Amino acid sequence: MTRTLLTGIATLALTATGALAQVDENAPQGGEMVVTYQDDVATLDPAIGYDWQNWSMIKSLFDGLMGYEPGTTTLRNELAESHEISGDGLTHTFALKDGITFHNGREITAEDVKYSLERVTNPETRSPGAGFFSMIEGFDSWNAGEGEGLSGVTVIDDKTVEITLSRPDATFGHVMALNFASVVPQEAVEASGEDFGREPVGSGAFRLAEWTPGQQLVFERFEDYHREGVPKLDQVTFSIGLEPTVALLRLQSGEADVPGDGIPPAQFLQVMNDPAQAERVVEGGQLQTGYITLNTQMAPFDNVDVRKAVNMAINKDRITQMINNRAVPANQPLPPTMPGYAEDYEGYAYDPEAAIQMLADAGFPDGFTTELYVMNVDPNPRIAQAIQQDLAEIGVTAEIRSLAQANVIAAGGEADQAPMIWSGGMAWIADFPDPSNFYGPILGCAGAVPGGWNWAWYCNEEIDARAAEADAMTGEGQQGGREDAWRQIYLDIMEDAPWVPVFNEQRFTLHSEGVAGDDTLFVDPVHIPVNYDYIYATEAE
Numbered sequence: 001m002t003r004t005l006l007t008g009i010a011t012l013a014l015t016a017t018g019a020l021a022q023v024d025e026n027a028p029q030g031g032e033m034v035v036t037y038q039d040d041v042a043t044l045d046p047a048i049g050y051d052w053q054n055w056s057m058i059k060s061l062f063d064g065l066m067g068y069e070p071g072t073t074t075l076r077n078e079l080a081e082s083h084e085i086s087g088d089g090l091t092h093t094f095a096l097k098d099g100i101t102f103h104n105g106r107e108i109t110a111e112d113v114k115y116s117l118e119r120v121t122n123p124e125t126r127s128p129g130a131g132f133f134s135m136i137e138g139f140d141s142w143n144a145g146e147g148e149g150l151s152g153v154t155v156i157d158d159k160t161v162e163i164t165l166s167r168p169d170a171t172f173g174h175v176m177a178l179n180f181a182s183v184v185p186q187e188a189v190e191a192s193g194e195d196f197g198r199e200p201v202g203s204g205a206f207r208l209a210e211w212t213p214g215q216q217l218v219f220e221r222f223e224d225y226h227r228e229g230v231p232k233l234d235q236v237t238f239s240i241g242l243e244p245t246v247a248l249l250r251l252q253s254g255e256a257d258v259p260g261d262g263i264p265p266a267q268f269l270q271v272m273n274d275p276a277q278a279e280r281v282v283e284g285g286q287l288q289t290g291y292i293t294l295n296t297q298m299a300p301f302d303n304v305d306v307r308k309a310v311n312m313a314i315n316k317d318r319i320t321q322m323i324n325n326r327a328v329p330a331n332q333p334l335p336p337t338m339p340g341y342a343e344d345y346e347g348y349a350y351d352p353e354a355a356i357q358m359l360a361d362a363g364f365p366d367g368f369t370t371e372l373y374v375m376n377v378d379p380n381p382r383i384a385q386a387i388q389q390d391l392a393e394i395g396v397t398a399e400i401r402s403l404a405q406a407n408v409i410a411a412g413g414e415a416d417q418a419p420m421i422w423s424g425g426m427a428w429i430a431d432f433p434d435p436s437n438f439y440g441p442i443l444g445c446a447g448a449v450p451g452g453w454n455w456a457w458y459c460n461e462e463i464d465a466r467a468a469e470a471d472a473m474t475g476e477g478q479q480g481g482r483e484d485a486w487r488q489i490y491l492d493i494m495e496d497a498p499w500v501p502v503f504n505e506q507r508f509t510l511h512s513e514g515v516a517g518d519d520t521l522f523v524d525p526v527h528i529p530v531n532y533d534y535i536y537a538t539e540a541e
Helices: 050-062 110-121 139-143 186-197 246-250 265-272 304-313 318-323 352-361 378-391 405-412 460-472 479-496
Strands: 002-008 032-037 066-068 076-078 080-086 093-095 154-156 160-164 206-212 216-221 235-240 281-287 288-294 327-329 368-375 396-403 420-422 499-510
Touching: 032 246, 050 206, 050 216, 076 080, 076 154, 093 265, 110 139, 110 154, 110 160, 110 186, 154 304, 246 265, 265 281, 288 304, 304 378, 318 327, 318 378, 318 499, 378 396, 378 420, 396 405, 405 420, 460 479
Parallel strands: 032 235, 368 396, 368 420
Antiparallel strands: 002 080, 066 076, 080 093, 093 160, 154 160, 206 216, 216 235, 281 499, 288 420, 288 499, 327 499
């Protein structure tokens, strides 16, 4: 079996700005930063945590074999010194760097890698990320509670682990950079039990020093971190329980540095019209799409022409203006910065008259009545009202069901409960920068299950097979063909119209004069929302 040595397999990856972030190697060491959040953190266990708030926190506490260049979507080795891939793409051999320790002082070994991968895929862990590892040999039996672990993960020696896949998969490098693939110490997990999420022990740039539930978390610099000069800050304090408007006032008065929940929509124009504040606003693209799901298993959305008519009824420009143009109108599932995005695709033009005719031809000359589910946090109810008004123009009466996020998610996970869902506040942000991630969980057959995230309940088995073929394109020189394959998959999905793509959100954040760093670090596409590891305190200069 021949092997080729690769530095990473992110052949389709794009950076957030088209270039690597400008990390200031000479930035001063020391100082601290205060980040505000309204809600407390649910968990810091990398096998469990899966929301935009704890994602970047976990990334700063833990490392995996792979990671990303700061501020970009470009893969790099993290705990791994090297990554070799066999000629058939099935065997990945990782050699660990020497001398890297956990926060408890113990050196990391290949056994820790095996333990961590088996822990996250063990059904008893109930990890929402277990499915990402389905390409590893032995996953199906182990995830079903059978066998004695992942047969595809083999410890060669203390510093070498071999991972065998059941099928070639071009996304594997990105999967190994997910939080779910973080390496954890078995003794710490077993000592804490279910409290490991409150007592995390990793090998990341920061360690947890304090957690007062409902009040604050304090991260301290890990002195023995394996990257020299990282992190720059000595401490990051997360102040909990601050409503976004109050958080903005704290920042304006010098009591906080970054509003973790972003600039409140109601204060956005006020901030942008103040030159002193506007110059500290950072804008960045996100691998995100906001969309309306149309439940293909519920009448009348089981009719493709009805779904197409709804696509033509929505005035996306008006909705984008409602959020102060903090997004760009969307016409397909993929965001513009994702490989596979079809730049020449025009989508369904806003045309209410054509929508009315299409509904009539589909057997609904008088329209119909339906329900639109929405998360009850501004601006989402206002967006739902705009959607409601657009639908009324074509004779469709949509009753708005404005509910807490958890209730909307639960409704979407039931095949016969939510005819339409506006995804705002829950809209898909890519787990990793690859077009496949916008398919499997939210448009593929595997996601159209009770409790799943495919709220359109769309399952096209022919497209499922093509998606698997696209992800099997792992050889050198195949990246162009793979990108073309994914582009056509999403165009064909739009022919079935299970969604109304509405906009691709731009992230705007504000920081104080007390902290600095490349703009991409404040809107990091992977360390969502902020890359804490490379930001520095200006007062430390």
